[in-house]
Amino acid sequence: MNKKKSEEGLTVKKNENFSEWFTQVTEKSEILDTRLGIKGFVIMRPWGAMTMENMFEHLEKELQKNGHKPTFMPTVIPKENLTKESEHIEGFTPQVFWLKDIGEGQELALRPTSETVYTPMFKLWIRSWRDLPMKLYQRANVFRLDTKATRPLIRAREFIWIECHDAFKSKEDAEKQVQEDIEVTEKIMHQTFGIPFLPMRRPEWDRFAGAEYTIGSDCFMPDGKLIQQPSTHLMGQKFSRAFNAKFENENGKKEFLWTTAYGPAISRILVSVIATHGDDSGLVFPYSITPVQVVIIPIFTTKNKEKILLKADEIFSKLKKLGIKTELDKDSEKRPGEKYHLWELKGVPFRIEFGEKELEKKELTLFIRDTKEKIKIKEEELKSISELGNEFDKRLLDKANKIFQERIDSGKTEKEIKKILDSGKVARINFCSIDKEGLNCAQIVEKKLGAEVRGTMANTHEKPSGNCPFCNRPAKKVVYLGRSY
Amino acid sequence: MNKKKSEEGLTVKKNENFSEWFTQVTEKSEILDTRLGIKGFVIMRPWGAMTMENMFEHLEKELQKNGHKPTFMPTVIPKENLTKESEHIEGFTPQVFWLKDIGEGQELALRPTSETVYTPMFKLWIRSWRDLPMKLYQRANVFRLDTKATRPLIRAREFIWIECHDAFKSKEDAEKQVQEDIEVTEKIMHQTFGIPFLPMRRPEWDRFAGAEYTIGSDCFMPDGKLIQQPSTHLMGQKFSRAFNAKFENENGKKEFLWTTAYGPAISRILVSVIATHGDDSGLVFPYSITPVQVVIIPIFTTKNKEKILLKADEIFSKLKKLGIKTELDKDSEKRPGEKYHLWELKGVPFRIEFGEKELEKKELTLFIRDTKEKIKIKEEELKSISELGNEFDKRLLDKANKIFQERIDSGKTEKEIKKILDSGKVARINFCSIDKEGLNCAQIVEKKLGAEVRGTMANTHEKPSGNCPFCNRPAKKVVYLGRSY
Numbered sequence: 001m002n003k004k005k006s007e008e009g010l011t012v013k014k015n016e017n018f019s020e021w022f023t024q025v026t027e028k029s030e031i032l033d034t035r036l037g038i039k040g041f042v043i044m045r046p047w048g049a050m051t052m053e054n055m056f057e058h059l060e061k062e063l064q065k066n067g068h069k070p071t072f073m074p075t076v077i078p079k080e081n082l083t084k085e086s087e088h089i090e091g092f093t094p095q096v097f098w099l100k101d102i103g104e105g106q107e108l109a110l111r112p113t114s115e116t117v118y119t120p121m122f123k124l125w126i127r128s129w130r131d132l133p134m135k136l137y138q139r140a141n142v143f144r145l146d147t148k149a150t151r152p153l154i155r156a157r158e159f160i161w162i163e164c165h166d167a168f169k170s171k172e173d174a175e176k177q178v179q180e181d182i183e184v185t186e187k188i189m190h191q192t193f194g195i196p197f198l199p200m201r202r203p204e205w206d207r208f209a210g211a212e213y214t215i216g217s218d219c220f221m222p223d224g225k226l227i228q229q230p231s232t233h234l235m236g237q238k239f240s241r242a243f244n245a246k247f248e249n250e251n252g253k254k255e256f257l258w259t260t261a262y263g264p265a266i267s268r269i270l271v272s273v274i275a276t277h278g279d280d281s282g283l284v285f286p287y288s289i290t291p292v293q294v295v296i297i298p299i300f301t302t303k304n305k306e307k308i309l310l311k312a313d314e315i316f317s318k319l320k321k322l323g324i325k326t327e328l329d330k331d332s333e334k335r336p337g338e339k340y341h342l343w344e345l346k347g348v349p350f351r352i353e354f355g356e357k358e359l360e361k362k363e364l365t366l367f368i369r370d371t372k373e374k375i376k377i378k379e380e381e382l383k384s385i386s387e388l389g390n391e392f393d394k395r396l397l398d399k400a401n402k403i404f405q406e407r408i409d410s411g412k413t414e415k416e417i418k419k420i421l422d423s424g425k426v427a428r429i430n431f432c433s434i435d436k437e438g439l440n441c442a443q444i445v446e447k448k449l450g451a452e453v454r455g456t457m458a459n460t461h462e463k464p465s466g467n468c469p470f471c472n473r474p475a476k477k478v479v480y481l482g483r484s485y
Numbered sequence: 486m487n488k489k490k491s492e493e494g495l496t497v498k499k500n501e502n503f504s505e506w507f508t509q510v511t512e513k514s515e516i517l518d519t520r521l522g523i524k525g526f527v528i529m530r531p532w533g534a535m536t537m538e539n540m541f542e543h544l545e546k547e548l549q550k551n552g553h554k555p556t557f558m559p560t561v562i563p564k565e566n567l568t569k570e571s572e573h574i575e576g577f578t579p580q581v582f583w584l585k586d587i588g589e590g591q592e593l594a595l596r597p598t599s600e601t602v603y604t605p606m607f608k609l610w611i612r613s614w615r616d617l618p619m620k621l622y623q624r625a626n627v628f629r630l631d632t633k634a635t636r637p638l639i640r641a642r643e644f645i646w647i648e649c650h651d652a653f654k655s656k657e658d659a660e661k662q663v664q665e666d667i668e669v670t671e672k673i674m675h676q677t678f679g680i681p682f683l684p685m686r687r688p689e690w691d692r693f694a695g696a697e698y699t700i701g702s703d704c705f706m707p708d709g710k711l712i713q714q715p716s717t718h719l720m721g722q723k724f725s726r727a728f729n730a731k732f733e734n735e736n737g738k739k740e741f742l743w744t745t746a747y748g749p750a751i752s753r754i755l756v757s758v759i760a761t762h763g764d765d766s767g768l769v770f771p772y773s774i775t776p777v778q779v780v781i782i783p784i785f786t787t788k789n790k791e792k793i794l795l796k797a798d799e800i801f802s803k804l805k806k807l808g809i810k811t812e813l814d815k816d817s818e819k820r821p822g823e824k825y826h827l828w829e830l831k832g833v834p835f836r837i838e839f840g841e842k843e844l845e846k847k848e849l850t851l852f853i854r855d856t857k858e859k860i861k862i863k864e865e866e867l868k869s870i871s872e873l874g875n876e877f878d879k880r881l882l883d884k885a886n887k888i889f890q891e892r893i894d895s896g897k898t899e900k901e902i903k904k905i906l907d908s909g910k911v912a913r914i915n916f917c918s919i920d921k922e923g924l925n926c927a928q929i930v931e932k933k934l935g936a937e938v939r940g941t942m943a944n945t946h947e948k949p950s951g952n953c954p955f956c957n958r959p960a961k962k963v964v965y966l967g968r969s970y
Contacts, residue, residue: 033606033609033610035606035609036559036563036566036602036605036606037563038559038561038563038591038593039589039591041559041560041561042559043556043557043558043559043602043606044556044557044558045556045610046554046555046556046621048557049554049555049556049557049623050554050555052557053555069531069534069535070531070534070535070538071528071529071530071531071534072528072529072533072534072537072645072752073528073529074521074523074526074527074528074643075526075560075595075626075628075643076523076526076643078521078522078523081521097584097585097587098584098585099582099583099584099585099595100582100583100584100585102582102630104524106523106524108523110560110584117521117528120521121518121520121521121528124518124520125518125530130818136531138534141560141626143560145587158559158560158561160557267557333615
């Protein structure tokens with residue numbers, strides 16, 4: 001490996017050292033930069049930011065289709081709001097960044113999440129059942145003082161997310177919203193971005209601070225660890241009680257609002273996109289979200305440069321007109337091979353190469369990033385690129401689904417379970433309970449196996465058969481154990 | 486006026502009490518809410534947030550067309566960065582919010598602006614002239630501890646803006662960027678949003694802290710006061726020197742980068758949109774940025790409800806298919822008159838009304854928000870709505886331009902100047918100098934007339950004739966005096 005390549009390409013394999021692979025791929029592909037040196041805060045460079053913008057667009061479009069409207073809430077929250085709901089503040093206080101006193105008698109925190117702002121506003125904005133449902137969201141940055149924040153994007157102190165806060169007239173309506181949130185995760189994160197997940201109803205001891213229950217989405221990292229993606233929370237009437245947020249129901253009586261919250265963190269979902277689809281050459285970005293769908297690399301000498309570049313411009317215009325995100329790499333300082341490496345590293349789905357030979361034959365070489373195939377196409381076939389793009393995404397999804405399925409295994413005894421976990425899988429097991437009475441066994445799981453009870457399947461009732469392997473009581477639930485970030 | 490109306494409609498006229506009009510219109514049209522009670526921080530409700538999203542889209546599209554790429558920078562900035570450029574920190578220190586110490590030995594501020602983050606990154610990202618220009622931006626919230634922050638959006642402690650930070654290989658290139666920034670303001674804020682402005686080269690004592698020079702955009706408020714809109718700054722080599730950010734030039738020599746910054750604050754431009762176009766019935770939103778371009782209000786009784794609503798759905802689908810942002814107000818609790826008031830208050834450009842009578846005649850009534858005309862149109866004429874929308878925006882622009890022109894008047898003597906200012910206008914006058922030597926006269930202007938020297942026209946050389954009316958020295962410049970927010 002020459003010096004140039006070791007500097008610009010990846011020097012580790014994804015399956016051999018995932019952690020180092022992730023660091024290298026995010027830095028070398030120019031997704032992010034950590035050199036500003038603020039613990040837990042990263043800089044998203046254009047390649048990362050453009051991808052995130054595309055991800056936001058998919059998600060916001062879907063949320064708006066479902067009746068959500070945008071808002072902008074203040075970045076700071078007064079202490080009196082943050083401390084209104086007792087469980088909430090207990091859960092979040094240690095994680096809050098506070099502003100220095102400015103001598104105006106109001107203590108302000110950087111928002112860790114915004115329930116304590118939306119709920120008092122619901123109180124002012126909603127009079128009766130006629131105003132319901134009210135479905136709001138914001139695209140925002142939130143802040144949590146994670147003391148272990150040492151992995152960029154994976155464990156962060158600032159993340160860029162969408163938070164949806166919805167109010168309803170009944171528990172039934174609120175629970176329907178929780179289902180809708182899971183469906184949005186399924187449609188966007190799984191079907192569009194290609195990231196499979198386990199929708200997990202969290203155990204009682206692991207629900208959101210202030211929620212009745214929480215459904216989290218657990219995704220696999222290549223090293224077998226789990227990463228939590230969007231979660232949705234049935235707040236029930238907990239926050240509305242704390243803020244005395246009532247509405248007049250259809251019978252003319254005052255009642256507390258029913259609320260939900262849903263929080264897809266784009267900067268974190270990007271982690272799963274990178275980790276799930278990337279390979280030893282770098283990123284592999286789904287066609288649906290990549291900043292560049294096709295890169296054109298013309299191969300020329302000083303002699304035929306003019307002719308070749310003219311053709312390149314023509315192809316570029318053609319693709320642009322088709323609405324395809326296209327980049328033309330004309331740089332004459334770099335050799336074609338260097339350019340190939342660079343754009344492969346950046347995960348661009350398709351590369352069009354052509355030189356004198358192709359020009360004569362009136363054909364183009366199309367390189368496909370995931371399979372690394374090179375095929376010959378005619379210029380008039382360029383219009384089928386978006387179809388190839390859909391197939392590209394379908395392949396990424398199928399591959400991810402296959403690996404996902406292989407990573408779940410059932411175990412009965414502690415020994416079996418340990419073996420499953422040690423092989424980088426999630427263990428599906430019988431378990432006493434996910435109510436408070438199960439906490440003792442969950443602590444045993446953590447201590448003995450270094451794993452967590454992630455929860456029960458949210459929408460499938462799985463019937464346990466047998467006893468809990470830890471307390472030997474009859475199992476009430478089938479739960480999933482995993483090791484996590 | 487009945488109780489209902491006084492509660493929901495405006496109770497003051499724009500020209501009689503602009504300040505109260507602005508408060509009422511922003512609250513009653515559901516643009517914003519201040520009741521969370523954090524000084525300088527507001528909540529943007531969906532009507533305001535959706536408008537801002539549309540404004541962002543126009544601006545970002547233009548910036549991207551000109552080669553800018555998005556980034557996400559941390560919301561916090563380490564003290565060591567913020568204090569690197571001496572003028573910058575002197576100018577901004579009193580305005581900075583600091584985070585409480587978290588015991589990790591790093592003092593962090595909420596970003597007031599991000600030169601001190603972009604410049605050290607330019608240093609890492611740019612090696613040679615081949616990497617230039619580098620044009621980056623972010624859509625972000627920034628924070629300034631404005632002690633006078635008592636007017637929502639107008640004087641705020643948090644605002645939502647775009648900041649562009651660009652690096653170049655020469656002063657010439659950087660100055661071209663400043664021109665491009667002014668052109669973007671002209672194209673987007675003036676031509677698209679309908680807000681005329683004076684591009685003012687700020688006096689030496691009023692440039693951005695750390696800039697070589699600043700071009701600000703001054704817009705009129707209806708009460709004659711000026712509000713500063715996007716400004717663009719030639720940083721020159723000030724920040725690159727402070728951060729030792731160099732590049733290798735075409736001769737192989739290391740040189741400091743030339744940088745610029747441009748900061749259009751969407752939440753503040755929204756103020757000008759509201760203030761410029763609104764009238765005594767409420768907001769008047771340009772067709773180009775309104776969340777709803779056409780509202781359909783069917784007029785029905787219990788008897789013909791089904792038939793009328795069927796037609797309403799049909800019209801709704803037709804307009805949607807044409808790509809027009811349409812809302813159908815089917816609410817049967819409210820009388821049509823109430824709905825008219827509401828949607829006029831919200832500034833929707835076109836309203837389609839129809840009932841039994843119109844249905845029989847196969848025509849629709851089209852109400853036009855700015856002129857308050859009602860015209861009859863045939864259903865097949867709906868496709869001309871977007872054309873009417875362009876005309877709508879043209880009328881707003883023409884009207885704003887006319888008022889703008891009338892608000893500038895030339896004056897020679899102190900008495901004349903005072904008269905101009907007192908009548909709510911900007912005074913165009915001969916002035917000694919906008920370099921440091923002019924500061925004394927500027928202070929006289931402030932003390933005696935309560936006005937500010939806003940600067941000289943950025944792109945027109947205006948030749949003074951005569952002496953400075955304050956020091957009687959020969960005038961070097963023609964400057965504009967105004968009172969401001």
